[in-house]
Structure formats: C-alpha cells, structure tokens
Amino acid sequence: MNEWWIMHCKVSLALRVKESSICRSIIVNSISRRCHRHLTSSVIGLLLLFNKNKFWELLETNKRSQKPIKIIKKKNMGRAFVYVILGGGVAAGYAALEFVNRGLSIGELCIISQEPVAPYERPALSKGFLLPEAPARLPSFHTCVGANEERLTPKWYKEHGIELILGTAVKSADVKRKTLLTATGETISYKILIVATGARALKLEEFGVTGSDAENVCYLRDIADANRLVDAIQSSPGGNAVVIGGGYIGMECAASLVINKINVTMVFPEEHCMARLLTSKIASYYEEYYKSKGVDFIKGTVLSSFDFDSDGKVTAVNLRDGRKISVDMVVVGIGIRPNTGLFEGQLTLEKGGIKVNGKLQSSNSSVYAIGDVAAFPVKIFGETRRLEHVDAARKSARHAVAAIMDVDKTDEFDYLPFFYSRVFTLSWQFYGDNAGEVVYYGDMSGGGTTFGAYWVSKGHLVGAFLEGGTKEEYEAIAKATRLRPEIEDLGELERQGLGFAVTTSQKPLPVSLPVDVRASDILLEKPLFAWHATAGVILAASIAAFAYFYGRRRRRL
Numbered sequence: 320m321n322e323w324w325i326m327h328c329k330v331s332l333a334l335r336v337k338e339s340s341i342c343r344s345i346i347v348n349s350i351s352r353r354c355h356r357h358l359t360s361s362v363i364g365l366l367l368l369f370n371k372n373k374f375w376e377l378l379e380t381n382k383r384s385q386k387p388i389k390i391i392k393k394k395n396m397g398r399a400f401v402y403v404i405l406g407g408g409v410a411a412g413y414a415a416l417e418f419v420n421r422g423l424s425i426g427e428l429c430i431i432s433q434e435p436v437a438p439y440e441r442p443a444l445s446k447g448f449l450l451p452e453a454p455a456r457l458p459s460f461h462t463c464v465g466a467n468e469e470r471l472t473p474k475w476y477k478e479h480g481i482e483l484i485l486g487t488a489v490k491s492a493d494v495k496r497k498t499l500l501t502a503t504g505e506t507i508s509y510k511i512l513i514v515a516t517g518a519r520a521l522k523l524e525e526f527g528v529t530g531s532d533a534e535n536v537c538y539l540r541d542i543a544d545a546n547r548l549v550d551a552i553q554s555s556p557g558g559n560a561v562v563i564g565g566g567y568i569g570m571e572c573a574a575s576l577v578i579n580k581i582n583v584t585m586v587f588p589e590e591h592c593m594a595r596l597l598t599s600k601i602a603s604y605y606e607e608y609y610k611s612k613g614v615d616f617i618k619g620t621v622l623s624s625f626d627f628d629s630d631g632k633v634t635a636v637n638l639r640d641g642r643k644i645s646v647d648m649v650v651v652g653i654g655i656r657p658n659t660g661l662f663e664g665q666l667t668l669e670k671g672g673i674k675v676n677g678k679l680q681s682s683n684s685s686v687y688a689i690g691d692v693a694a695f696p697v698k699i700f701g702e703t704r705r706l707e708h709v710d711a712a713r714k715s716a717r718h719a720v721a722a723i724m725d726v727d728k729t730d731e732f733d734y735l736p737f738f739y740s741r742v743f744t745l746s747w748q749f750y751g752d753n754a755g756e757v758v759y760y761g762d763m764s765g766g767g768t769t770f771g772a773y774w775v776s777k778g779h780l781v782g783a784f785l786e787g788g789t790k791e792e793y794e795a796i797a798k799a800t801r802l803r804p805e806i807e808d809l810g811e812l813e814r815q816g817l818g819f820a821v822t823t824s825q826k827p828l829p830v831s832l833p834v835d836v837r838a839s840d841i842l843l844e845k846p847l848f849a850w851h852a853t854a855g856v857i858l859a860a861s862i863a864a865f866a867y868f869y870g871r872r873r874r875r876l
C-alpha cells in the first residue's frame with residue numbers, strides 16, 4: 320500500500336512540474352516491481368484522471384523517442400525493458416535485426432544468453448568451424464551473414480542500443496509478473512518476452528551410459544562444444560573416432576572428422592542414417608558415399624559403456640551387440656530436447672515445445688516463442704509442429720517481431736518447412752513433409768550425381784528432396800511443394816522427374832493455400848489490461864473523491 324501511494328504521489332508531482340521523463344521512468348520502473356500490474360494501472364488511472372493529454376503524449380513520446388529510455392536500476396530491483404529475448408542463438412539474432420528494421424528505439428530491447436558470445440549461425444559449427452584449414456571463426460559467422468544482410472557483431476547491437484547480456488543464464492521466469500531472474504541474481508522485467516531458448520543436446524547419461532564428461536567425448540550444440548571438438552580432433556591426428564548417432568549432427572561431424580584425416584565408425588540403432596527424414600533408398604546413397612571415404616557403419620545397435628584409461632580418457636566403446644571398438648575420441652549426436660523447463664506449468668506445451676499460434680504468441684499473450692523451442696501451426700500440414708531447422712528459426716523470429724510491432728499488417732505465419740545439409744561435395748535440400756508415397760527420379764548411381772524424390776499424400780505433392788541441384792532447381796522444388804499440386808499418376812510424376820517441379824513452379828502461387836488449417840487454435844489468456852486500467856481509474860477516482868471530501872470537512876471544522 321505504501322509503495323502504491325508513493326507511486327501516485329510521484330506521478331502527480333511529476334505531472335505538476337510537467338516533467339514527462341520522470342513520469343516515463345516511473346512507469347518503466349513500476350514494471351520491474353512485483354505488483355507492477357496494479358501500479359501500472361493505477362498510474363494510468365491517475366494520468367487519465369488528471370491529465371489525459373499528458374498520458375497520450377507520454378505514450379507517443381515513449382514510442383517515437385530516439386533518446387534512451389531511462390532504466391532505473393536499484394539494488395535487487397534489476398532492469399526493465401519493453402522487449403526481452405530470452406536466448407541468444409540464431410532466432411534471437413534474426414529477431415533483433417527485424418526489430419531494428421521496424422524502428423526499434425534505443426534501450427527498448429535486451430537479449431539474455433547463457434553463451435558468452437553474440438548470436439551466431441549455429442550450422443557453421445559442424446561445417447566451416449571444423450575445417451582443418453582456414454576454419455570459420457567468429458566474428459565471421461555472427462547471425463545474418465549469408466542472408467545478404469548485415470552481420471550482427473557485438474558492435475552492431477551497441478550501435479542500435481540493444482542490451483546484450485551474455486554469459487548469463489536465466490534461472491527462473493514468472494510470466495504473470497513478467498519477470499526473469501538471472502543466475503547473477505538480477506531481475507529483468509519485460510512488457511513482451513520472446514522465448515528463443517532453442518534446445519540442448521541429449522546426454523548419454525539420459526540413456527543410462529556414463530562418461531560424457533571425459534575430455535575426449537564431444538557433443539556439438541554450441542561454440543564451447545565446438546572448441547572442445549576441435550581440441551579433441553587436434554589431439555587425435557590419424558586416430559580413430561566413433562560417432563554415436565546417425566542423424567544430421569552425426570553425419571556432418573563424421574564428414575568433418577574424415578576431412579581431418581581421422582578414421583570414423585558410425586554407430587546407430589536404426590536401419591539407415593537420417594532415419595527421421597530420408598528413405599532407406601536415399602540414405603543408402605549417402606552411406607555408400609561415406610563408405611567410399613572410409614567411414615564404417617555399425618547399425619542396429621547402441622553404445623552400452625566406455626572403457627577409460629587412468630587419466631579418465633575413453634579408450635574404447637562397448638556396444639550392446641558385444642563389439643568393442645578402440646577409440647581416440649567419441650562424438651555423440653543422439654538428438655536434442657527443447658529448452659522449455661522455465662515455462663513448464665506456466666505456458667501451454669505441445670510436441671515438446673511451447674505451443675504458439677500463427678503470430679508465434681504463446682498461451683500468455685505477452686510471451687512469444689520462436690525457433691527450435693516453438694511448436695507452431697504449419698499451414699501446409701494442417702497441424703502444429705516443432706521444427707529443428709535453422710530456416711524455421713530465422714523466419715519464425717522475423718514473423719514474431721512483425722506480429723509484435725505491426726500486428727494489424729501481419730498475417731498468420733505460413734511456413735514451408737525447409738532443411739538442408741552440405742557434406743564433402745554433396746549438398747541437398749528438402750521442402751515440405753516426408754509423408755505418403757515416395758517417387759524417385761534422377762541418377763542415384765554414385766557420388767556427385769543429381770537425383771531427388773517427391774512425397775505424395777492424399778493425392779497431392781507434399782514434399783520434395785533434391786541432391787546436387789542448381790539454385791533454380793532448388794527454387795523450383797520449393798515452389799512446387801508450396802503449390803501442393805494434385806498428382807493423379809505416380810508413374811507420370813516419376814517419368815517427368817525434376818521437370819515436373821520446374822513446370823509446376825512456373826504457375827503463380829495462390830493467395831491462400833488449398834488446405835484446411837486451424838492456425839490459431841491456441842487459447843490465449845484473457846487480456847487483462849482493460850480491466851486493470853478501468854480498476855485503476857475507479858480506484859484513483861475514489862481516492863481523489865475521498866481526498867476532496869476529507870479536505871472540505873477539515874476546512875469546515
């Protein structure tokens with residue numbers, strides 16, 4: 320109550336001396352308080368009651384001002400921002416660029432990341448970063464490089480008045496109070512939160528195998544992992560490596576190890592590599608290519624334990640089928656888990672991620688989620704999916720910011736899933752969904768050829784894959800997939816091959832997709848601002864009336 324009353328007095332005084340910056344600071348400051356909603360609504364109530372013009376003027380100046388918003392920092396109180404991005408990966412970088420392009424004011428945005436460096440293009444870690452000669456190093460692959468946009472170095476964030484809080488993990492979040500608590504004990508308040516926490520690599524311990532912390536056992540999710548992997552590679556010249564897992568991390572790491580002249584054995588439980596995405600026919604093309612580079616495959620079994628030397632280094636891996644393989648180093652790529660922990664019980668979760676609507680808005684209207692952690696409605700599938708691809712991270716980030724800054728002009732997110740990989744001299748792209756019947760085309764006889772596949776479900780083309788295509792051919796399969804053409808004859812599709820996509824892609828894209836989509840079936844909490852503002856006005860009016868009558872009574876006495 321005291322705090323509440325002090326706030327009213329402060330605002331009234333500030334209004335009397337017509338000091339708008341003080342009022343603004345009080346409002347910003349009030350957001351960082353525990354009872355911020357009531358305070359803010361009371362402040363709004365008072366402003367409306369005493370000086371309506373001032374209120375709107377303040378809001379407008381706040382929005383347009385290029386001057387920094389004064390962030391009041393007091394002991395244990397922390398800072399308050401209009402927008403906070405939690406997580407500093409790919410999605411965070413692209414969101415920051417979109418904010419700036421849409422007219423972000425200085426001091427409005429803060430990015431908090433547990434990584435010690437500014438957002439970067441994560442895919443580089445399994446590609447250029449691992450090259451033995453002229454490897455990619457920061458700042459060369461900070462986000463937005465390669466997208467014909469600016470490279471977002473720490474200097475870029477500074478120049479645009481974006482607060483980068485690096486090397487700092489957020490330990491808890493309170494979406495009702497709109498606050499985050501960092502590991503350093505600071506409370507960060509926000510008006511809008513964008514969750515971009517991505518995912519973490521699954522650890523062997525989660526599957527009952529110990530030894531992840533041995534210095535020659537490597538994972539690959541962030542730059543610290545990548546540095547550790549480079550160290551392990553450099554300590555094992557001409558040595559033996561086992562790669563556990565046959566997904567894209569395993570495949571890309573195996574290729575990099577081969578390039579670094581390390582002998583590689585890949586171990587995974589599935590029948591073929593990239594089992595979630597590729598058919599056995601496509602996978603066997605890549606496996607044969609890898610074999611030609613010296614890679615051994617052990618399929619249908621898993622790691623059961625490690626042997627260690629007296630220094631704690633792994634010397635051999637033991638497989639469940641009884642085999643033992645001597646190693647100098649191990650790379651583990653067994654999947655990821657989205658970082659949703661801070662929001663469990665607070666936001667609606669689905670498909671392992673934070674469920675959002677077509678505006679990337681979660682079940683709490685002040686919280687958005689983007690990138691690997693977001694489960695969003697994919698129109699082309701007619702269902703909610705969570706994707707773990709860099710393109711989805713970039714585009715969902717941009718869309719969320721558009722929805723936040725320009726809600727009226729922003730449609731529902733209409734995303735065509737896209738995934739790519741580049742290993743050795745191979746390069747493929749995949750669009751859409753790998754559901755239904757598969758039709759192959761092209762030359763799958765050996766490395767360096769061009770071939771592809773279409774997926775046809777319920778009579779429509781829903782997915783397309785192409786290895787070794789040109790830029791125009793990749794664009795053609797992307798557009799053809801988006802058009803979802805009707806397919807009556809699979810034999811004819813096979814006969815036309817890539818030509819089908821090229822011809823189909825000449826047609827114009829329809830305004831809306833011919834699919835039934837429930838893009839916004841997420842329940843948002845009821846907007847409470849109106850209620851709070853009204854309550855604030857009523858409360859303020861009662862206080863003013865009470866003060867008036869009390870004053871008159873005292874004068875009469």
Ligand SMILES: Cc1cc2nc3c(=O)[nH]c(=O)nc-3n(C[C@H](O)[C@H](O)[C@H](O)COP(=O)(O)OP(=O)(O)OC[C@H]3O[C@@H](n4cnc5c(N)ncnc54)[C@H](O)[C@@H]3O)c2cc1C
Nearest residue numbers: 406408409410433441442489516517690691707708709712
């Ligand atoms: C090695 C590698 C290679 C890849 N190659 C490809 C590829 O070739 N093609 C492709 O399509 N995709 C690829 N991907 C996937 C792609 O990189 C991801 O889809 C993308 O990075 C997702 O972006 P994001 O911002 O959602 O998450 P991330 O980029 O993972 O960023 C999440 C950030 O949040 C931070 N964070 C998490 N929790 C907290 C917390 N509590 N407090 C503070 N910070 C926190 C993390 O430290 C991290 O900085 C690759 C991924 C990896 C790891």
